[in-house]
Amino acid sequence: MDGIEIRASQDPQPMCDFARQAGWNQTIDECRLLVEAPGAITLYAMKDAEIVGSAAAQLYGGNRMGFVNMVFVLPEMRGHGIATALLKAVMGARPDVATWRLYATEAGSKVYEKLGYRQAFAMAKYFAAPELVRSWPREGAEVMTAADIPAAVACDTAAFGFNRPWVIDFLYRAQPSLAFKRSHAGRLTGFSLGRVGANARHVAINAASLADACALLRRSAAEEQAGRPVQVMAYEIQKDFTAFLLDNGFKATVPMYVMDFGAECPQPAVNYYGTLGGEFA
Incomplete structure (x- = not known):
């Protein structure tokens, strides 16, 4: 994490660019909705002037649930704890949220379990x-x-x-x-x-x-x-x-x-x- 700074933003374009790299389905208009939704949290990891990762969340029911999404780190920057730091920063931005929820692949679920997440139910x-x-x-x-x-x-x-x-x-x-x-x-x-x-x-x-x-x-x-x-x-x-x-x-x-x-x-x-x-x- 040396030299990495996490900043809040309402710019949807980097998030959409990461979605394209990851093969996700979001459009720029949907990314804009995500960053502008009531209570939304959008964070980017910066290395010097380059954006190297993202994480976001939408809040539902006031502080009852935070839905985490768009957790992404550039492939060449992985393995340095950036995704974990972004997730912790999202959760730390609203410590009053009762439940945090996210989607994970089987491999990703093992990482999230180490952070205290538990499997609620399965989907495909x-x-x-x-x-x-x-x-x-x-x-x-x-x-x-x-x-x-x-x-x-x-x-x-x-x-x-x-x-x-x-x-x-x-x-x-x-x-x-x-x-x-x-x-x-x-x-x-x-x-x-x-x-x-x-x-x-x-x-x-x-x-x-x-x-x-x-x-x-x-x-x-x-x-x-x-x-x-x-x-x-x-x-x-x-x-x-x-x-x-x-x-x-x-x-x-x-x-x-x-x-x-x-x-x-x-x-x-x-x-x-x-x-x-x-x-x-």
Whole structure:
């Protein structure tokens, strides 16, 4: 860590540049949202005038949960404790936060465990080629409109555990043509939001039943978007849904773990089929 200085910033561009190097899915607009969100923490590790690492966090429920993301160090600078220092600095910026949460690969989880994090639950990213889903039936889900945003926020709050209206509003307005809903008796009971990221089209799904979740996924996945693969991030506990994904040609990639530090935190509700995590991975 000799010669490394950690500085706070609200500049999203270095974060987005690191996302490209890491092969992550964030866009510059999403990085901008992350650094400008209420209570957001964004830190960069500096060596002289060069930015060599980053870490960020979004706060939910005031001080109830901090969602850590965008932890990255340039390959040539790894092995010097920079990532650990960045993570500790993020957590130290808000010592009043009850629970810190992050996503980790299996290898990364071993590092975080040494810092006191524990595995809360498992998940995986699932991908399908665009030509596989292009012909999927499009009936069964309606187009979501801006008037549905308050109801979608309420559904998201119940599933995610915390209120984050700015996230739902941003993602709807970024890609309204990829937003769909399910309704019963005139009431919104589920929705899906699509993100056209740098590498894939990420579909997040909140639904009252497995049938609704599958209908929302079919409708959203069938929309063509620049030939990008379709990505769904699903929790291991959603066994019927992950079986549907695999039966319909999705492939699971590297398993990931949701890890917590501190107090027990809300687990995802059963209607949270395709996650939209705090870092929009």
